Structures are given as C-alpha cells and as structure tokens.
Amino acid sequence: MTQKESNTINLEDTFFLYGRSSKYKYLLKLSPTTLTITTVSNENESRSLPLNNVKIIPIDDIYGCLCMKPLINSKQCYLTFYQYVLRPPQGFSGIFSKKPLLHRSQHIFSYGKYNDYDTNHAEVIRWHRHIVQAIYLRRNLPLDIVLTKRDKRALVFVNPAGGAGKAYRLVMENVVSVWSEAEFSYQIVITEYAGHARDYVQSLDLSEWSGIVIASGDGLVYEVVNGLFSRNDWQEAVKMPIGHLPCGSGNAFAASIIRHSKQPIAESVEKFVVQSAILIATHQVLPYDMAVIDTCDGQRVFSFLSVEWAVIADVDCDSEKYRFLGGTRFTVEAVKRILRPRIYTGYIDYLPYDVTDDTVQRNQITSDTTTAQLHHHLLPLNEPISVDPTTSKWRRIEGPFSYVLITSKSALSQDTVSTPQSTLADGYLTLQFIRIRGSTRLNLAKTLLSLSDGKHFEYDFVEWMPVRAFRIVPAATDGNLMIDGEKVPYGPLQGEVLPSIGRCMGKQPRVD
Numbered sequence: 001m002t003q004k005e006s007n008t009i010n011l012e013d014t015f016f017l018y019g020r021s022s023k024y025k026y027l028l029k030l031s032p033t034t035l036t037i038t039t040v041s042n043e044n045e046s047r048s049l050p051l052n053n054v055k056i057i058p059i060d061d062i063y064g065c066l067c068m069k070p071l072i073n074s075k076q077c078y079l080t081f082y083q084y085v086l087r088p089p090q091g092f093s094g095i096f097s098k099k100p101l102l103h104r105s106q107h108i109f110s111y112g113k114y115n116d117y118d119t120n121h122a123e124v125i126r127w128h129r130h131i132v133q134a135i136y137l138r139r140n141l142p143l144d145i146v147l148t149k150r151d152k153r154a155l156v157f158v159n160p161a162g163g164a165g166k167a168y169r170l171v172m173e174n175v176v177s178v179w180s181e182a183e184f185s186y187q188i189v190i191t192e193y194a195g196h197a198r199d200y201v202q203s204l205d206l207s208e209w210s211g212i213v214i215a216s217g218d219g220l221v222y223e224v225v226n227g228l229f230s231r232n233d234w235q236e237a238v239k240m241p242i243g244h245l246p247c248g249s250g251n252a253f254a255a256s257i258i259r260h261s262k263q264p265i266a267e268s269v270e271k272f273v274v275q276s277a278i279l280i281a282t283h284q285v286l287p288y289d290m291a292v293i294d295t296c297d298g299q300r301v302f303s304f305l306s307v308e309w310a311v312i313a314d315v316d317c318d319s320e321k322y323r324f325l326g327g328t329r330f331t332v333e334a335v336k337r338i339l340r341p342r343i344y345t346g347y348i349d350y351l352p353y354d355v356t357d358d359t360v361q362r363n364q365i366t367s368d369t370t371t372a373q374l375h376h377h378l379l380p381l382n383e384p385i386s387v388d389p390t391t392s393k394w395r396r397i398e399g400p401f402s403y404v405l406i407t408s409k410s411a412l413s414q415d416t417v418s419t420p421q422s423t424l425a426d427g428y429l430t431l432q433f434i435r436i437r438g439s440t441r442l443n444l445a446k447t448l449l450s451l452s453d454g455k456h457f458e459y460d461f462v463e464w465m466p467v468r469a470f471r472i473v474p475a476a477t478d479g480n481l482m483i484d485g486e487k488v489p490y491g492p493l494q495g496e497v498l499p500s501i502g503r504c505m506g507k508q509p510r511v512d
C-alpha cells in the first residue's frame with residue numbers, strides 16, 4: 001500500500017447496532033489496517049458502559065462489506081461487515097478441544113445522522129468504498145493485476161461429477177452467499193465432459209478474466225493447468241492465478257494453499273469450501289512450484305502436486321472404484337494395501353537440490369521459450385544418466401521400494417500431510433521413499449497412519465531429500481504411476497522442478 005493510498009483511508013463516525021436497543025451508540029474508526037469499534041453511552045440514556053468497550057478488528061479479518069437500504073421508509077441506511085476469524089471454541093465443543101476454530105460473523109450498523117435518507121446513504125456509500133479499498137490494498141496484488149484486472153471476473157469451473165457428484169451443490173449452498181458478501185465477481189461454467197475445462201482454457205481470452213477457480217478435485221486443476229501450458233502463449237497463460245474450491249474427493253491443492261497460510265483446515269467439507277471461498281475472494285497472488293514430467297510414451301506434462309509410485313500410487317489409483325465414498329476411499333484401499341503389500345523393483349536417479357545451482361536464474365523464460373525447452377537437467381528418457389560421482393552430480397537409489405512419493409506441495413489430500421515442511425514455492429521437489437527392509441507391513445502401517453499429520457518423516461525407515469530433478473526406472477512392466485492423482489503409462493518417468501512458475505490465489509501467513 002502506498003503512503004498516498006493509505007492516507008485516504010481514515011474515517012470516523014457514530015453508528016447504532018442494528019436490532020439492538022439504542023442505549024449505546026458505536027464510534028467507528030477506520031484506518032488502513034483496522035476498524036475500531038468503541039461503545040459509548042447514548043447521551044439520552046445514563047447507562048454504564050460494558051467492559052471491553054473497545055474492539056479492534058484487523059482489516060485482514062474482514063472479507064466483505066455491504067451497504068443496504070431499509071425495507072420500510074426510513075431516513076436510516078445500513079452498513080454490514082462480514083468477518084472471518086480464528087477464535088477459541090466456545091460452548092460445548094470448548095470442553096473437549098482448545099483448538100481454535102474459524103468463525104464467520106456479521107455486524108450490521110445503522111446510520112442516521114442526517115435528516116434525509118439520501119445524505120445518510122451517501123455517507124454509508126463512502127464508508128463502504130473506503131472499507132472495500134482497505135481490503136483490496138491489504139491484498140498487495142502485483143501491479144500488472146491491479147492495473148489490468150481489478151474489475152474483471154473470475155472464471156469458475158464447476159465439475160458436476162466432482163466429489164461423488166456433490167460439487168455443484170457445495171458451490172450453490174456455501175460459496176455463492178460468501179462471494180456476494182465479498183462482492184467477488186465471477187462467471188460459472190459447468191463442465192460437460194472430461195477434458196471440457198482443458199479445451200475451454202486453450203482458447204480463453206486471458207485479458208478478460210482475473211483468474212480461474214476450480215470447483216472440483218485435483219483432477220480438474222490438473223486439466224486446467226495443463227490446458228494453459230498447451231497454449232502458444234503459455235508463458236503468459238501460466239501466470240493466470242488459479243483458485244481451488246475443494247469440491248472433489250482429493251483436494252490437495254486447496255489444502256496446500258490453506259496450510260501455506262498457516263490457517264487450520266476447517267473440519268467439515270462445507271466449512272473447508274467456505275474457508276477456501278473466503279480466501280479466494282480476498283486472495284493474494286502467490287507463486288508456486290511445479291514440475292515438468294516426461295512419461296515413457298513420449299508425453300510431456302506439468303505437475304502441480306506429486307508423482308506417486310509403489311503403495312501410494314496403488315492406493316490412489318485402485319481406490320477409484322470407491323469414489324462414492326468421497327475422501328474415505330483412500331483409507332479403505334490403504335488398509336487393503338497394508339495387508340497385502342506389493343514390492344516395486346527398479347531404481348531412482350536424482351539430482352540433489354543445491355542452492356548454489358543458479359541454472360534457473362540464468363535461463364529466464366522468454367516469449368520464445370517452448371515447453372520442450374523447459375528444463376535444465378533432463379536428458380532424453382532413453383539415454384542413461386551417469387551417476388559416476390567423479391563426473392556427475394546425479395545419484396542413484398536402488399530398490400526394491402514399498403513407497404515412493406515426489407511432491408512440490410505439503411498436502412496429498414485435505415487430511416494427508418505428505419511433506420510437512422513444504423511451502424508453495426521452495427524451489428525444490430521432495431523425494432521420499434521406503435526401501436524394502438525389516439517389516440514391510442508394519443513400516444507401511446506406521447507411515448500411512450502418520451500421513452494424517454506428517455509425522456512419518458520422524459521414522460528412520462522413511463528416507464527423504466530435496467531434489468532438483470529425478471528419474472524413476474521401474475524394473476517390471478506393470479504397476480501404477482500417478483501424476484497429480486492421474487494414472488500415466490507405466491515405465492521410466494523423469495521430472496524437474498519449475499520453481500515459482502505457477503500463480504495461485506492464496507494468502508501469506510499473517511504476521512501479527
């Protein structure tokens with residue numbers, strides 16, 4: 001926020017709380033960062049003031065503000081603030097848990113200082129404009145977006161097949177009201193077939209939209225992201241901010257974005273959707289890492305989440321038949337896999353992450369860069385990688401493995417923390433694996449159970465490291481390999497991190 005812009009946000013006036021007796025009035029003071037509400041006695045009444053008569057609300061906790069007309073003829077006008085804030089659990093739930101919960105509330109104030117409605121209305125409109133401006137400035141959006149996208153709508157893809165068919169209802173019942181409170185403008189497109197969103201973004205006029213929101217699971221995010229990369233102007237297209245409403249059975253992107261902001265993930269599906277809707281409406285534009293991946297059938301795809309092999313790929317892929325269970329499908333399949341573990345033979349080559357490797361900075365993307373050129377360390381997939389320590393920085397891990405996961409984000413679903421230390425843009429991928437040693441069943445059980453809070457990294461049989469690039473070479477000809485939860489042909493597969501190449505609708509953690 002520039003000094004000039006923030007100086008304009010300074011208002012002070014007296015309001016009444018809607019629906020309450022007029023024994024108190026409320027002095028509202030707006031600054032660029034806070035709204036202060038001071039309760040004062042109404043001069044016509046001689047009442048004592050309540051304790052804590054000053055309430056300071058950070059602008060970061062206000063996600064919207066609306067100006068409303070009275071239903072009946074009146075000179076008063078109303079100003080409503082919508083607030084979303086972490087607070088200790090209250091009432092019955094507070095007995096069992098002290099974990100703070102996100103709470104949505106509204107404050108409706110009436111204003112009637114002047115004798116005519118029009119003057120009061122003009123004053124409330126002025127308050128509304130300044131509050132909206134304060135919320136907007138707190139978002140600290142990049143200048144190009146402020147200059148070109150301020151009044152543009154977001155394009156929202158809703159997948160009617162997503163999340164066991166619940167995506168559309170989740171949006172209508174939980175998102176629409178929040179977005180009207182936040183005055184977030186959008187247009188919904190309901191996807192009609194698998195691949196529709198991908199086709200749609202390939203010919204999208206980028207200048208017409210402020211961002212793209214996906215109301216589905218990670219599958220539709222993958223489609224949209226890869227659709228953007230397949231455009232001739234992919235260099236511009238991948239800068240389009242992507243938001244995720246977690247309406248699928250796997251919602252790792254939304255979970256990783258919320259984890260990055262250091263908010264707890266709301267426990268019910270509906271509240272998680274509301275939490276994401278509020279974050280999207282008030283989002284900052286954050287960069288995130290991706291990976292370029294070459295598969296054995298000659299395809300090049302772009303991953304925003306993970307590469308899975310061995311048990312983790314089996315659970316993700318083979319749980320598809322339990323889609324009707326929603327997120328529980330992963331648990332059901334995991335139990336089966338622990339009881340009958342499979343062994344994956346082969347090896348993994350990797351290039352360790354080295355902070356002094358500045359190839360990425362030296363090779364900036366220009367409008368001439370093609371997606372085929374979008375790597376610095378990969379060889380053609382059929383060319384062997386030298387792992388001779390005297391001549392090469394690449395290293396090899398020999399299998400067999402029971403568990404292999406490579407991630408660029410922290411979450412693998414809303415209740416799975418695969419890589420606890422990951423932020424959205426670390427600049428590296430995290431390779432984690434379990435070699436077949438000791439008791440495979442017990443090790444897998446401990447690992448899969450600890451994924452709920454990311455504590456599996458504490459077991460010494462779970463090995464992990466940050467890598468710049470990798471190549472998985474399975475020895476067998478059949479098995480499961482998944483990219484961002486999508487099955488890909490089984491065979492050698494390689495990838496390299498693309499630091500900060502994507503942009504998402506997220507929030508930096510609060511510094512209070």
Ligand SMILES: Nc1ncnc2c1ncn2[C@@H]1O[C@H](COP(=O)(O)OP(=O)(O)OP(=O)(O)O)[C@@H](O)[C@H]1O
Pocket residue numbers: 159160161162163164191192193194195196216217218219220221223247248249250251485
């Ligand atoms: N109208 C549609 N009918 C059928 N499939 C669709 C439609 N629109 C999109 N799809 C496809 O649905 C697939 C599943 O979506 P997504 O992953 O987003 O949701 P999900 O419920 O979490 O599923 P999963 O957990 O399997 O990823 C996507 O690959 C997408 O291509």
